[in-house]
Amino acid sequence: MNPVFAALLIPFLGTALGSAFVFFLKRDLPPLVQKIMLGFASGVMVAASVWSLIIPAIEMGSGTSAIVPPTIGLLAGFAFLLLIDYITPHIHPAGGPEGPESRLSRTTKLALAVTIHNFPEGMAVGVAIAGALTADFNMAGALALSLGIAIQNVPEGAIISMPLRVAGNSRMKAFGIGTLSGIVEPLGGALVLLLATSVLGIMPYMLAFAAGAMLYVVVEELVPEYSQGKHSNIGTVGFALGFALMMVLDVVLG
Secondary structure, three states: OOHHHHHHHHHHHHHHHHHHHHHOOOOOOOHHHHHHHHHHHHHHHHHHHHHHHHHHHHHOOOOHHHHHHHHHHHHHHHHHHHHHHHHOOOOOOOOOOOOOOOOOOHHHHHHHHHHHHHHHHHHHHHHHHHHHHHOOOOHHHHHHHHHHHHHHHHHHHHHHHHHHHHOOOOHHHHHHHHHHOOOHHHHHHHHHHHHHHHOHHHHHHHHHHHHHHHHHHHHHHHHHHHOOOOOOHHHHHHHHHHHHHHHHHHHHHO
């Protein structure tokens, strides 16, 4: 398989795999399992943001001014997701405050929430591939990032499809909604890839932008979810494992 196509598709397959849990489990994932999976996903995304996106963005410059584009891109990524969260009606997968009022059903809001937060992950893969094609990056590093995001998408897909099933939806509908929530990843990655390869000068900004968007998802969504209630430290253990795995993958393969 073409490595570019594989890198774009792998995260979506991770979401589909997690959504397929609905065919094998009768009830929602146990809270402890959810916590460690969310922690693991957080660790993967933070490590990927640092090693696969922010550090390469800094290394594309020279001198003290090399930090300027990554800083601007990072803050822009945070601001973009903050704006999307503010203007789009949605709910958080594990509950919590909703966005602006709307008449959308809970199922639709749930799918929308995950779709919104999958987009920056697709962007991250797209800019990493663009770096491998246009700059002195290794395609193996882009594949490592893609694999890391796919790993964190597995629990995310399950966390979406299982509550939908418990709410009364059929297994196939729950699987379909969970899977479709990840379709924006290859689409977003492809769009960003086309843009980045056409304007090489914006690459440091785009790498850091993708990192900022991913870190926003971790801070705003994942960490609060696994740190609430009993046994919150199990999420911290998952974070350490996810961070270590992604760090090893990126260094060894990149």
